[in-house]
Amino acid sequence: MPGTMMGRAVTLWLALAGHAMAGLVNLTPDKNGDRVAVATDGKVAYLPAKRVNVGATNVGGGYCRYIKRTQNGDLYVMGPNLGNRLFRSTDGGHHWTSSPWNIEQMAFLSAFAILADDTFVVAYMPSPLSAHKAMWVARSSDRGKTWDANRIQLDLDPFTRVMGWNADIVQIADGTLLLTLDMRASVDAVHDETGAMLPPHLKGGFLYIVRSRDGAKTWGDRSRIPASGGEVHLCRLPSGKLMAAVRKQRWHRAPGDPASVLEIKKRYGYKPLMGGGGIEDSEEANRIKNIFVSESYDDGYTWVNEQQVSDFMQCSGDLTYTTDGVLVLQYLHRYHGGPIANVSIRARVSYNNGNTWEPEEYVLSDGENYPSGIAGEEGSVITMCPHRGQIQAVHWRPLPRDKPPLAYRGATQRGNTVSTAKPLVRQSHIAVSQSGGETLQLPVTRVNLLPPAGGAKHSPIHYTRNSAAMDRAGDGTLYCAGNVLGQRILRSSDQGTTWKVAQLGIPGWGSMVGFKILRDDTFVVLFEPVGNPHRILYVARSTDRGETWQLQKTRLDIAPYTQLSGKGHNLLELNDGTLLVTLRLWGATGAAADEQQRGPVDAPTHVLRSVDGGKTWTGRSPLAGLAGQTRLRRLASGKLLACVFNLKIGVTNKLMLAESDDGGQTWINPREVSAARQPGGANLTQLADGTVVLEYLYDTAPGKSPHSNWYYVNGLRSVISRDEGKTWQPDVYVVSRQTAPNVEPTGGGAYLSDSVALDDGRLFTACVHFENGGMQFQGVTWKPLPVK
Helix, strand or coil: CCCCCCCCCCCCECCCCCCCCCCCCCCCCECCECEEEEEECCEEEEEECEEEECCCCCCCCCCECEEEECCCCCEEEECCCCCCEEEEECCCCCCCEEEECCCCCEEEEEEEEECCCCCEEEEEEECCCCCCCCCEEEEECCCCCCCEEEECCCCCCCCCEEECCCCCEEECCCCCEEEEEEEECCCCCCECCCCCECCHHHCCCEEEEEEECCCCCCCEEEEEEEEEEEEEEEEECCCCCEEEEEEEEECCCCCCCCCCHHHHHHHCCCCHHHHECEEECCCCCCCEEEEEEEEECCCCCCCEEEEECCCCCEEEEEEEECCCCCEEEEEEECCCCCCCCCCEEEEEEECCCCCCCCCCEEECCCCCCECEEEECHHHCEEEEEEECCEEEEEEECCCCCCCCCCCCECCCCCCCCCCCCCCCCEEEEEEEECCCCCEEEEEEEEEEEECCCCCCCCCCCEECCCECEEEECCCCCEEEECHHHCCEEEEECCCCCCCEEEECCCCCEEEEEEEEECCCCCEEEEEEECCCCCCCCEEEEECCCCCCCEEEECEECCCCCCEEECCCCCEEECCCCCEEEEEEEECCCCCCHHHHCCCCCCCCEEEEEECCCCCEEEEEEECCCCCCEEEEEECCCCCEEEEEECCCCCCCCCEEEEEECCCCCCCEEEEECCHHHCEEEEEEEECCCCCEEEEEEEECCCCCCCCCCCCCEEEEEEEEECCCCCCCCCCEEECCCCCCCCCCCCCCCCCECEEEECCCCCEEEEEEEEECCEEEEEEEEECCCCCC
16 A cells, blocks of 8 residues: 555554544644544544545435455445445545446445455345335446346245345355345334234344345345344454344343343443433333444354444444454444544454454544445555545554554543533523514523533433423422433422432332322322333322332223323322323224224323322223323313324324313313414413413424424424413414524424423423533523513
8 A cells, every 4th residue: 555654663643632523532634644543541642544535425324335346456335325326446445436326226225245256236225215125136247337136035024024224245255145134023123013012022123144145146045143233244254254243222121121221221331421411211212232243153144252342322333354364343433422532433453353352442534424444455444434524435554463552642621521510590581483573582590400410411311202390399399300300300499599309219110191299298100110011000109208109000990991101291180189190092902903003192192080199090081082192281260271292203293272171071172273383292381360371392394204203393482371272372482492593403302391380470491402512401480471
């Protein structure tokens, strides 16, 4: 390879952190040229490198850029989301050209290989991509100019879906081709087509190799890779040993798991910092999301010696074997605030064919894509990397086995450390959009209820569609709980100015259905147990303001229904002490087939009653035929209001209101809140002067995705009613935002607020607000504009 970079004498250039990447690493070229970083024990040194733009700017997202070599040494790069261009280098990756290609019915390029006879082979998922019913393969004998495509005939039983996300094809010594695929029993791999839970042995993504012994014309001979996840890449060593880099990932509960999702995540290296400080521990959260490496001595039929090689959220990966016998695992580090560096392509090496892995981590680029590598000259590696808006071929060489002493340098300040000072009330404003097009700035106060921990940008809130639950004790003390806080409870005895944090310590906790402080100051928490069985509820009661709890399983009269869901905050006490809760019910025995198949999304909402403090629930009544997440509010007049929001895939969802004049036994006058306001989930509060405040999540793109129920929320907005919800004033109060100004939301978390009325006529709202570069869990004290 040209230059001295790849010679046996490795020159090391050392520097402190700069501005290009958060943390210690700075990959900006110095006076000696391009470089990559090597980090260990929180300190960094630099190695010489060469960066070559291949001519593509399609960076970002989960796409692999496969690099392969023909017999004459030419390099070729293909991959999804590269504009259907084939990139070629005839000088070892130092200069690149591109040409177009066209393959019929391709929706996603799953794998690319060049065979020993220089035949190009591509595996791909066909249109429509969402079907996941078939895989195709295309062959080219003229280096990508023309292609012959055929469907792969696969035996999927007992599965119904096959996927080739960033898969791999390798050719072993006898000419057999190995293609890695992900097979599933349903679309989400957790529920079957009717919405019922799959049995444990069919949950998740199952990894397989299928084989072709005729140059990719026909495929069969399926064998299992023993892991749950996907995106398996293979590497055959000169000894014949086959190595697999597996994106091991599990987003569902399995037998033997601890009750706490967070506990199992921590076993695999999870830290809240990986989400910027937010905590992702719902039942749908990934328990494992790492690269594991396994080895096979029989061409992929059996696998042994599995090792975790990457940290949590470091995936997917690719293996390269250098000319001097070093095995290199390259992978995507996919979270900000490293603390060594932000989102980047990284690598680790093994000097003994994968038996053990060295502690050093190499930082190759600043950007997000999946890498692919190939051996270069003199022990070097050419890694396809995204770097600052370009797809690059990065030429670099790992440290030699003897590891010359390095003067690693570090810093006491890593990343953008956020203060952990106590929350302070500060003056602020919220925008009020008025009917004539004017915008007013309403003075408010804000206080961070959960300041971010050191090194984090977000408050330690629980991801993703979780809500707050607020109430007042008899002496005016404010309490805040809810799924957004996990098992924390916040308390303020000075009208929201200062707050103390405590742990609820309720065993078996899964997700909160409701939190209520009764008139006698008994605390009641209704919850689904861990695992989301959707079959039972538990009630926890405390007579000492949450210091200790009495726990019992509730008695539920929901027949003929068998399944329930009530996540949120929808527990209400009437004047006579009766408690009301709303639940979505489905799975009715003896019902028609379509009724049995309803899951929690389409299930109708019902109101149940308890006269013994939440231990027994009876008196089921439908809530005006509505279905969705529900919040209840009892007004001063005795009327009950319910706001119901149902989030479904690919449609513009409606926020509905209904009312009851008989304590929730019957519900009348269901009506839609103006669709023009683009409301999502909502809650209701009444002030002392009778004003009803509707606070709703603002959905910036209703029904945007036809394939998922991602929810493009940008914070909390409010409207007010002076006639108990019959009509709503035109003023819209923008209480919070979840993105920076002029930045569109990407379908992440939707955090529903809750509010309490204060003694002076103001409102205290607990909500999530984007500030100082992150999501802050805040309290906003504000008051609607007076009547004109």
